[in-house]
Amino acid sequence: MASVTDPVLECRGISKFFPGAIALDAVDLTLYPGEVHALLGENGAGKSTLIKCLTGAYRRDAGTILLNSQEISPNSTQDSQKLGIGTVYQEVNLLPNLTVAENLFLGRQPMWHGFISQRKMMKMARDLLAEFGLSVNPAEPLSAYSVAVQQVVAIARAVELSGKVLILDEPTASLDRDEVDLVFSVIEKLKARGLAIVFITHFLDQVFEISDRATVLRNGRVVGTRQLADATQTEIVTLMLGRQLEDRIHDRAPSATGDTLIELTNFGKRGMITPFDLTVRKGEVVGLAGLLGSGRTETAEIIFGAVQADQGEALLEGKKVTIKNPREAVAHRFALCPEDRKSDGIVGDLSVRENIILALQARQGWFRPLPKAKVNELAEAYVKALDIRLASLDMPIRLLSGGNQQKALLARWLATNPAFLILDEPTRGIDVGAHAEIIALIEKLREDGMALLVASSELEELVAYSTRVIVLRDRRQVCELAGDDITTSNIVAAIADEPMAEAV
C-alpha cells in the first residue's frame, strides 16, 4: 500500500541544534495517507523536538518538509494547522469551563446576524462528534466528561482545523484500558478517512495494536523504520536502546535476608491509612502493590514522616524511634524518592550537583558545608555509577530528561548512605533504558544488604525485584505474597478480591 500512494508528508534531513547539543541530526520521516505511524524512542531521543519542528513551534536548522510535494515552512503551530498538520498533546489543551461545542468551534463559531448561533453550533457539534462515534451533549461543559472524551474532542477539533496530518503526542498516557479503546476506535476511523497519523507513546503494546509502521529515534538520529507487521517487540526495543536488553526474568536469589531493620506496629493515621504492621529486613525488597488511591503512596509517606502518624510505634534495629518529619527520618538513615518527581523531588533551578548533595548537606547541618572537592567527587562518582546523562553538573536539574532526573534523585539519597530506601513509583514516566537500569540498581542495592520498600503500579516490575509483596486495597493491607507466590496473576487476584473473601 505504502509504495503505491504518494506520501502526504515527507521530512528530509531535518536537523535542530541547541547550544552544545544536537537534538536532531538529519532526520527523515515519511507519512503516507491512511497510516498510523508510531514515533518511538527513549526520553531525550528527539521525538518532541521533531514534532515541534514539524508544527513550527521550533525553527529547524536544516532540512526540508514536503506536504503533498509542496515545500512548507511553518512559523507557528497556527501556521501548520492551516497547512493541514494538527497536534493533540497528552495534557488536553482545551478550555474545560466552556461547553464541548464551544471548544470545538472556538474562534470560528457559526454566526447569525453578528451573534453566535447556539442552535447551529450545537447541531454542528453533535454531527461532528457522531462521526467519531461519540454521543455526548455538546451543551455540557467539557469538564463534565472524562479525559478520554476530552481527548477525542481535542482530536476532533484538530482534525476539523487541519485534516491532512494528525500528531498525537502520548494521547493515552493518562487513560485506562476502556478509554484507550475509545481513542483507538477514533484513530481507526480517521485512518479510514485517509489521514496520516503520527502516534507517540511509551506503551509498546499500544504501538503494535494500532500502528502500521514505526520510526525509531535514538540520540537525535533515525535508527530504523519498520513495518510493524513483520517486527517483534524485542526488535523495536533493541532499536530504541541500541543494545540487547538483558532478560529481565531472573531466578530470585533465595532471600538471604539479614536482621530485622525496621518494625512498625499498628502504624497509621486516621483518614489516611488504616493502621498496619510492617517489618522490613536488611537485604530485602518489599513491594507495595495496589490500585491508584489504595494507600501505596500514603504508606511510603507515613513511614518517612512526610505525614506524621497519629498512632503506632516504630522500632529501628530493636530500638524505639520517633519519625515526626522527614528530617528525623533522614537522621535515622531513611530515604524516600517520592512519586511526584517534579513537585516533591527535584529542586528545579538548582544545579544537578547541588541536587545530588542536597540531602547529605541538609543532614550535615547549615554550618558544616561539604568541601568543594568532596562535592565534586560525590557528584561525579554518582553520575558515572548511575550513567546520568548531562552536559554539565552545573546545569539546572529541570533541564534533564525524566529518567536522568530520577537517577539524580537516587544519587541524592545514595549519597546519604541510607539503610532503608523507600521508592515510590521509581520508574514512572521514564524511558525504557533508564527503567532497566533502575531495576538493576534495586537488585544490586538489595544484594548489598540495603532494606528497600518499593511502591509501584507496574506489576511485572514488582514481580521482578520484590522478595515480598504487600497488596493494598482501600488504604488497608489486604494480603502478603512471598516466594513463588509472587506472580502478576496472584497480585491482580489480591487487588481485585472482594473484601468478603478475605478471612477476617
Next chain:
Amino acid sequence: MTAHVHNTLRRITPQLIILAAVLMLNFMVFPDFFRIEFQNGRLFGNLIDVLNRGAPTALLCIGMTLVIATRGIDLSVGAVMAIAGAVAASLAVDGHGWHVALTGALAVGAICGLWNGVLVAVLRIQPIVATLVLMVAGRGIAQLVTEGTILTFLDPGLIHLGAGTILGIPTPILIWIGLGLAVAAVVRKTALGMLIEAIGINESSSRLAGINSRVLIISVYLISGVCAALAGVIVAADIKGADANNAGLWLELDAILAVVIGGNSLLGGRFSIMASLLGALIIQSVNSVILLSGMPPEFNLVIKALIIIAILVIQSPTVKHALYILRASAEPQPSDPIKEAKESPQ
C-alpha cells in the same frame, strides 16, 4: 576560586553597568560629583553622601534579599525601623549607655522578625499578608514607645552610629558594607545560601530532602528584622531623635526595589546580596541626580519613577532577549552552528 570570582562578577555586571551610568548622569548634572575632600577629620563629597545616605536601604536589602530568596517578602521593615529607633531613643533618654540602647533595639528587631517568621513558617500565612500586620501595627507600637512625641536624645555614643566617623569614614558606610560583606560571606561559605535557595525554589522537595525549612524561614525573617532595627538606629542617631511617624517611611518599597534591581526574582530561588547592595546604591544615586540637578522638588518622585522604569525595562526578560539576539547577530562571521555541533565530541 578564580572561577568563583568570575561567576560573581558576571552575576553583578548588569548592576555595575547601571550604577556607572547613573553615576555618569550625576557627573553630567554636577561636574564636581566625584570630588572627595578630607576636612575636619572626615571625608566629604557627593559620592560619600550617596554611600552614607544609602545606608538604611542597603541594610534593609541585606535581610530582604534572603527573605525574597525563600519566596517571601517583608513589608514590615520600615515600621520595624521606627520601632527600633523609638526603643533606642527611649533607652538613651532613660540614661542607658549606647550599647544598651543598641542591643535593646536589635533585640526588639529580632522579636519583630521572629513574629513575622512564625506567622509565615508555622501558621503558613502568606508572607505579604503576614508582614502587612506589623507594617500597619508597627508605627502604632513605635508611637506608644515614644508616647506620641519625637523623642530626642544626646547620648554621643548613639549619635556616633548615625553621624560619626571612624578614620574619616562615616560610620553608617562602614556598618552597611561590613554587615553586607559578612552576611554574603556567611551564606556562601556555609551551606545556608544553597539551602535557602532550595526552599525558595521548591519547598516541598526541600522538606522531603530533610531540610529544616521551618527554622530556616524563621531565621531569614529574624535576620531581616535585625537589619531593619540597625537601619532604624542609624536613622534615629542621624537626626538625634526617634520620629515614629516618618522614620523609614516607604523604605520597605525601596528595599524591595533594590533587591529587584539587583536581579533577584521575587519568585524566590537564586539570590545575590552583592547585587542587591548595588541596587540600593543605584536607587540612592538616582535620588542624588534629582537633588543635584536642581529640579523643583515636586518633580522628584516622577523622575525617580521614570529612571527606575528605564532600569527595569532594560532588565526585563523581553529586552534582555532582544539584546542577546542583537549581540549574537552583530558578531562578525557567525560560525556555522551545524559544523560546530557536529565536530564537538559526543
